[in-house]
Amino acid sequence: MPRVEPAILWIDRWSKYIGLAYAHESNDIIFPVGYLINDQMIYFHIADLIQRYHVKTIVLWWPSKQKDIQEKITKFMTSLNYIIEKDEITIETIEEDYTSVESWEIVSNFKKNETTDTISAMLILERWKNKNQK
Numbered sequence: 811m812p813r814v815e816p817a818i819l820w821i822d823r824w825s826k827y828i829g830l831a832y833a834h835e836s837n838d839i840i841f842p843v844g845y846l847i848n849d850q851m852i853y854f855h856i857a858d859l860i861q862r863y864h865v866k867t868i869v870l871w872w873p874s875k876q877k878d879i880q881e882k883i884t885k886f887m888t889s890l891n892y893i894i895e896k897d898e899i900t901i902e903t904i905e906e907d908y909t910s911v912e913s914w915e916i917v918s919n920f921k922k923n924e925t926t927d928t929i930s931a932m933l934i935l936e937r938w939k940n941k942n943q944k
Contacts, residue, residue, distance in 0.1 A: 818835060819867070820832065820868075820931045821868060831932040873905070
């Protein structure tokens, strides 16, 4: 039986789209998952990704100054706990200020969309991995 590598799933939650990226715990390569439409099926899709990628850590962005968005993220984290309660998965946050600007520069597109959400997810997961490997 092949060895299953635990993974980290980054979720960049916004009102319309959720950008996603993942990485295996043992290496620095970050893979884009793409985006999901933030609708009533979102938790079903996230549960599927958790199983598919053998996720052991979920990382969410945390805006340092936007209290209204912090409240939404807290509610989202609470809902995530319902779908992962049987699994040994940790949920962590990291400040993500200005990654949207970086992702817009990468795609040369100054309009927020699903592509920038996915790239933001990859950038923030990269920051989180760099922070936690020191």
